[in-house]
Amino acid sequence: MYKLVLILKYLRRKLAPMFAALAVTLCTAMVIIVISVMGGFLDLMRTSARKLTGDVIVHGDITGFRHYQEMIDAIEALPEADAATALISSFGLVNVNGHVVGAEVVGIDPEKFDNVVQYRDTLYWTSAHFLDMFRNDAFFTGQPPENQPAIEADIRTYEQNEFRDFGMAFKPLPHGEQLPGCVMGIEVAPTNLRNKQGKYKLVESRTLGHQVTVTVVPLSAKGTLGAYEPARRSFVIVNESKSGLYDIDKSRAYVPFDLLQKMLEMERIESPHFDPQTGETLPGKKVTPARATDIMVRGAPGVPLSQVRDAVQRATDAVVNDHGGDRFPFVMTWEDRHGVLLSAVQNEKGLITFLFAIISVVAFVMVATTFYNIVLEKTHDIGVLRAIGGSRIGVASIFLGYGLAIGVIGAVLGFGMAWVIVFNLNEINLFLCNKFDVCMWKPQTYYFDEVPEQINAIEVIWIMIGAVVSSVGGSMIPAVVAAMTDPAQSLRYE
Amino acid sequence: MQLHATNLHKTYNIGGGDVRVLRGVNLKVESGQWVAVLGASGSGKSTLLHLLGGLDRPDDGSVQYDGKNLFNLEGGTLDRYRNAHVGFVFQFYHLLPELNARENVLIAAMIGRSVFGWPGARDACGKRADELLDRLGLKDRARHKPGKLSGGERQRVAIARALINEPDVLLADEPTGNLDAGTGEHILDLLRQLHAGGQSIVMVTHDQRISAAADRRELLIEGQLQHE
Ligand SMILES: Nc1ncnc2c1ncn2[C@@H]1O[C@H](COP(=O)(O)OP(=O)(O)O)[C@@H](O)[C@H]1O
Ligand SMILES: [Mg+2]
Numbered sequence: 269m270y271k272l273v274l275i276l277k278y279l280r281r282k283l284a285p286m287f288a289a290l291a292v293t294l295c296t297a298m299v300i301i302v303i304s305v306m307g308g309f310l311d312l313m314r315t316s317a318r319k320l321t322g323d324v325i326v327h328g329d330i331t332g333f334r335h336y337q338e339m340i341d342a343i344e345a346l347p348e349a350d351a352a353t354a355l356i357s358s359f360g361l362v363n364v365n366g367h368v369v370g371a372e373v374v375g376i377d378p379e380k381f382d383n384v385v386q387y388r389d390t391l392y393w394t395s396a397h398f399l400d401m402f403r404n405d406a407f408f409t410g411q412p413p414e415n416q417p418a419i420e421a422d423i424r425t426y427e428q429n430e431f432r433d434f435g436m437a438f439k440p441l442p443h444g445e446q447l448p449g450c451v452m453g454i455e456v457a458p459t460n461l462r463n464k465q466g467k468y469k470l471v472e473s474r475t476l477g478h479q480v481t482v483t484v485v486p487l488s489a490k491g492t493l494g495a496y497e498p499a500r501r502s503f504v505i506v507n508e509s510k511s512g513l514y515d516i517d518k519s520r521a522y523v524p525f526d527l528l529q530k531m532l533e534m535e536r537i538e539s540p541h542f543d544p545q546t547g548e549t550l551p552g553k554k555v556t557p558a559r560a561t562d563i564m565v566r567g568a569p570g571v572p573l574s575q576v577r578d579a580v581q582r583a584t585d586a587v588v589n590d591h592g593g594d595r596f597p598f599v600m601t602w603e604d605r606h607g608v609l610l611s612a613v614q615n616e617k618g619l620i621t622f623l624f625a626i627i628s629v630v631a632f633v634m635v636a637t638t639f640y641n642i643v644l645e646k647t648h649d650i651g652v653l654r655a656i657g658g659s660r661i662g663v664a665s666i667f668l669g670y671g672l673a674i675g676v677i678g679a680v681l682g683f684g685m686a687w688v689i690v691f692n693l694n695e696i697n698l699f700l701c702n703k704f705d706v707c708m709w710k711p712q713t714y715y716f717d718e719v720p721e722q723i724n725a726i727e728v729i730w731i732m733i734g735a736v737v738s739s740v741g742g743s744m745i746p747a748v749v750a751a752m753t754d755p756a757q758s759l760r761y762e
Numbered sequence: 763m764q765l766h767a768t769n770l771h772k773t774y775n776i777g778g779g780d781v782r783v784l785r786g787v788n789l790k791v792e793s794g795q796w797v798a799v800l801g802a803s804g805s806g807k808s809t810l811l812h813l814l815g816g817l818d819r820p821d822d823g824s825v826q827y828d829g830k831n832l833f834n835l836e837g838g839t840l841d842r843y844r845n846a847h848v849g850f851v852f853q854f855y856h857l858l859p860e861l862n863a864r865e866n867v868l869i870a871a872m873i874g875r876s877v878f879g880w881p882g883a884r885d886a887c888g889k890r891a892d893e894l895l896d897r898l899g900l901k902d903r904a905r906h907k908p909g910k911l912s913g914g915e916r917q918r919v920a921i922a923r924a925l926i927n928e929p930d931v932l933l934a935d936e937p938t939g940n941l942d943a944g945t946g947e948h949i950l951d952l953l954r955q956l957h958a959g960g961q962s963i964v965m966v967t968h969d970q971r972i973s974a975a976a977d978r979r980e981l982l983i984e985g986q987l988q989h990e
Contacts, residue, residue, distance in 0.1 A: 269880035270872035277860040652856045655817055656870040656923065657845020659838060756818035759856060760808060 270653070271662060275669045278642070285674055288638040288739075292678025293685060295631035296735040299624045300686035303727050305693070306617040308720025313613055316512030321602035322384045322564030324349075324577050326584055328597040331491045332356065332534055332559030339563060339587045348571045348579040353380035354560035356528050360484035362521050364457050364475065364505075371456065372520045373484055375528030378436045384566045390509045391435045392454050395426040397470045402426075435507030438524050444477040448527055449506035452480070453517035457508070475505050482523060486533040499531035513609075534559040563597075573601040628738065635674065635742030639667060643746040643753075650750050651758030664751040671743025675736035683732060686723070693719045763828060763847075763930040763962060765791040765814060770823035772809050783809050784820070785985030791931065791964055796957045798973035799966040800990070801982030807966035808935050810982065814964060815848045815933045816840050845874050849924025853936035855916040857908040857923075863915075864904040867891045867922045874927065887926070894922040898952065914945035921952060925961075932956070934965040938972055950975050 279285055326339065336354045343352040356375035361368055381387045402408050402423050411419060425442065434441060438449035454468065457475040470476075480503050486496040503523060511517055529535045538553040563584075567576035581599040588596050603610065643650075650663050689696065697719065701707040770787040773780050783806035791797050801807045812818040814825055816832045824831040827847065832840060844850075857866045871887040872880060895904050898918040908916055917937060924932055934953070938946030954975060957963055965976060973979050979990040 269875050269877050270869050272877060273865070273869065273872060274858075274860070277858075280860075648856070649858050652858060653869075653873070654841075655815070655844060655850045655852075655856070657841050657843075657873045657927075659841040662841075662873070754818075756809075756812040759812075759817070759852060761854070 271666045274666050284638050288635045289674045289678045291631045291634040292735050293682040295628045296679050296682025297685040299731050302624050304690050304723045308722045310613045317606040318602045319385045321605050323567040324565040324580050324601050326563035326597050326599050331487050332561045333597045334557040335587050336560040339584045342583040346579050348576045349565050350568050351383045351566045352563050353384045355562050357561045358484050363481040374522050375525040377525045384564045390511050391432045391507045392510045393507050395431040398426045401470045440504050441477050445504045447502050447504040450503035451507045451509050451522040452505050453520040454508040454510045455518040478505050484531050577601050632738040632742045635739050639743045639746035643750045647753050647758045650753045651755040654755035660751040664747040667743050667747035667750050671740045675739025679732040679735040691721050763793045766826040768824050771821045787987050794960050796963040796976045797978045798976030799980050800973045805982045811933050811935050811966050816843050846927050847930050849929035849932045851920050851924050851934040851937045853939040855920045862905050862907050863919045867926050870923050870926050898922050913941050931962040936967050
């Protein structure tokens with residue numbers, strides 16, 4: 269019983285235990301914050317990556333594969349898969365207002381694509397942006413009265429129609445050029461700049477409604493270049509897409525599937541049939557099936573991705589076999605596809621965690637030295653306790669219990685501190701940024717607008733256990749020293 | 763109760779030279795006796811008392827408590843001997859500074875009991891602690907920490923602590939050595955009362971007058987005891 273009483277009494281003593289607990293608190297908080305933020309970025313990237321690929325992707329090569337519609341039907345019939353959509357991915361040149369960039373031109377069917385990867389959510393501009401601009405931007409509010417009716421008409425249009433719907437339909441804007449629509453990655457246009465909060469401003473956007481020219485080079489099914497002329501076509505930008513991965517948003521343009529398929533000469537072609545020997549026209553038509561480069565698949569909920577992948581692979585292989593083909597497309601999960609990128613971030617998280625674990629060793633040493641000093645200061649008390657019947661183990665366990673208490677207090681406070689900081693990171697950052705011009709996190713530089721505010725319970729539990737274990741470990745040596753103290757010696761003098 | 767030291771030897775080594783402090787000490791203390799060990803400063807009185815209390819080990823010889831050699835006991839049993847059968851009183855009081863007077867007394871009662879055993883004994887021990895403090899004139903000092911107490915008060919708290927577990931023998935190491943004459947006399951009176959109540963006491967001192975209170979005097983000279 270005396271141990272408990274003394275642990276409590278010693279805890280109420282002045283500075284030394286407070287410093288030890290503070291060291292544990294700070295280290296715990298630091299490790300939790302770092303792991304949470306890094307983990308948050310990793311999760312953000314993973315979510316973004318998954319949205320680009322779907323759960324599972326069927327990938328041929330740049331020349332595409334045939335019979336994709338049959339494959340989609342087969343895949344959608346699988347219990348492991350819920351939805352699938354075909355796309356064509358090609359390389360081309362995109363001319364935005366005279367600014368030419370090399371880009372990945374992707375042909376999609378927006379509704380189906382959205383069904384697989386929640387594409388609609390990546391469309392950046394919404395009616396809310398326009399309404400906000402009309403109502404709050406000085407340019408519009410400052411217009412003379414005679415222009416107000418026109419602005420109000422615009423406001424009504426945007427109130428009645430969701431702007432994203434235009435993007436989803438690749439439909440040109442009401443007042444703009446009546447060309448097929450396209451959706452640009454939001455970083456393609458050089459005029460899109462972000463403010464301190466990491467948001468794009470509509471007023472500064474010089475891209476919506478503008479015309480772009482997309483040039484692609486068709487490839488024959490055999491992959492020969494130059495069999496066809498480059499294909500060029502004009503589109504009008506109806507929205508911009510922000511996937512969350514900078515490299516993608518900087519170099520991607522979405523256009524209607526059918527149009528891109530035609531430009532690339534990948535559509536179904538029926539041509540006259542000739543006899544190779546005689547050169548005579550034979551009855552019937554020679555059919556070249558349509559091609560796509562990828563199929564994205566959304567797995568059924570709860571089914572492991574590897575299982576979805578295997579099922580999809582079997583289904584697509586069967587379709588190829590049915591047609592006597594010999595080129596089987598690859599099937600990958602989204603993690604396989606983005607493995608390099610993700611493992612880089614994963615490694616970074618691991619590395620930083622390791623660095624901070626080393627810093628935690630400092631806390632450990634700090635606890636150890638603090639306790640060592642307490643023991644030195646308490647040799648006299650230890651002698652007294654031994655004289656009135658306390659055992660060596662009893663005396664040692666006072667210091668171990670003391671370490672445990674400090675570890676628990678430090679871990680809990682550290683968790684509390686980390687919680688408060690992590691869930692206010694963006695506010696704290698903005699405050700420091702505005703008040704003192706100290707920006708830990710610049711949304712303009714980094715691609716995510718916000719530092720993710722999330723904490724993983726399991727990681728937190730492990731970190732807290734680690735903090736408690738190192739405090740107890742740090743008090744181990746002092747506890748042993750306490751146990752070995754010669755009581756007769758320490759009682760001889762005052 | 764019988765405490766019987768036989769042929770105790772203890773040598774300290776300071777800077778290469780051996781200091782033979784005890785060289786064959788024999789001492790027998792019977793129930794109810796008050797024995798004073800008189801000796802010059804540095805003659806080994808504290809060393810002897812520590813050996814009697816099982817706080818230190820001799821180089822040779824034995825201390826028998828009711829026929830059992832202390833130094834053959836297991837560690838746990840020896841701890842219990844110090845806790846329950848002897849009560850130490852020191853020249854420098856040796857109270858725990860974080861605890862108040864009452865807690866300093868009670869801590870000795872807690873040591874013999876686990877967290878689970880304590881609640882059952884708590885009331886009885888608390889009552890005994892209050893009685894002791896009362897008897898030693900510390901009633902309104904019970905909640906004071908040692909730092910707020912005078913030397914005489916501290917020594918009385920130390921005596922209450924030594925008595926809380928009703929020890930067979932009180933081992934007092936110059937209990938008045940740090941006190942002025944008046945206060946020292948007061949402490950001596952207390953010991954007289956305890957002795958009158960049947961408490962066995964071994965007291966070491968360098969002060970002739972103090973030792974006069976005991977009913978037997980031994981002189982510690984050149985590492986050996988001489989009956990006076
Ligand atoms: N741990 C030790 N190491 C060396 N010498 C010691 C030690 N403890 C005591 N001594 C010496 O032993 C002698 C007796 O000490 P002590 O028993 O305290 O004497 P007393 O209590 O009679 O003053 C002293 O000379 C002291 O310096
Ligand atoms: Mg002494």
